[in-house]
């Protein structure tokens with residue numbers, strides 16, 4: 001593997017060790033040429049039920065008997081039609097239109113374009129976007145523009161667009177709501193884009209459903225579109241199907257990807273309410289929503305997603321989420337009085353805590369050291385700076401989790 005031609009994502013090839021070669025995946029486990037690893041981060045937050053979930057794999061196999069990629073402009077197919085209907089039925093109220101793409105980033109780009117299109121066609125052409133401090137929405141230029149600026153995107157800053165930022169909610173979040181209301185009152189804000197309840201890449205930062213509801217209310221008062229980026233939080237991570245469900249709110253636009261196919265194969269969807277769709281619905285062809293990905297609504301991916309939705313519709317998922325949430329809570333509580341960690345927190349199936357370090361930030365040296373320590377102990381965890389978090393597939397057992405928490409417990413700072 002030393003003569004690999006691969007350029008890996010988020011990887012510093014000059015300093016990182018040769019990666020293990022993955023041979024096989026199953027359930028919560030990844031088998032490599034250097035041993036087995038517990039997938040404590042669901043392969044970057046995509047794997048929900050477990051790797052190679054049998055029903056999803058079978059659906060993919062079956063779909064390939066009759067379909068592969070087929071142009072989705074001017075043609076349609078049953079997997080995409082059925083999936084759209086089912087998704088609209090499971091999504092927060094009112095999100096009845098489903099636009100397909102193939103990654104979280106494209107789902108967010110589509111959302112931003114829909115919001116701008118809405119204001120251009122049916123409004124006053126406003127185009128300012130409000131974002132939350134520490135947010136992450138993807139790595140394309142547009143999604144970086146609405147995300148936190150920092151070491152990851154400093155080089156691209158000159159071509160990113162300007163946004164307005166509200167602070168991450170502290171305490172009851174009133175300062176965040178006040179700041180947003182002040183911006184919204186100006187009347188030139190097209191949309192607010194947020195990760196509801198949990199900011200993932202920003203460090204598993206969590207805020208309350210009350211704040212989320214407050215943001216929705218301000219959007220309503222000042223006619224601002226709400227875009228919920230549920231790319232990470234969707235499909236049960238927060239303990240409910242959608243993070244928005246905790247606040248009983250509907251965004252105007254919702255982005256989903258990662259867990260949409262159970263994490264088996266790429267697919268994304270941007271769901272919009274009727275007013276967004278109607279703004280583009282016209283005999284005037286300039287109002288067409290001019291967007292497509294080559295692999296829009298890939299039938300095999302749609303079949304995989306339908307199998308995933310079937311698992312959710314069968315029932316039993318809420319119990320599984322509740323059980324995993326309780327298992328996480330019990331293990332997190334053992335770190336309660338532990339001086340090595342602070343900000344111990346949980347939202348549904350996601351558990352996180354911060355290693356106390358003298359100097360932090362994402363590039364804190366403890367990050368790579370912790371990661372290596374966890375790998376040595378058979379656990380795949382990738383701390384965000386000094387934030388250690390566990391976001392396992394839902395099939396993880398208590399014994400598996402004990403292994404992960406033991407690896408965290410045995411880490412020693414240099």
Ligand SMILES: *Cc1c(COP(=O)(O)O)cnc(C)c1O
Pocket residue numbers: 103104105106108136137138139195200201229230231232233257258
């Ligand atoms: C991962 C993520 C994205 C980007 O998804 P990709 O499939 O990696 O492009 C966008 N938003 C959030 C909240 C994410 O966690």
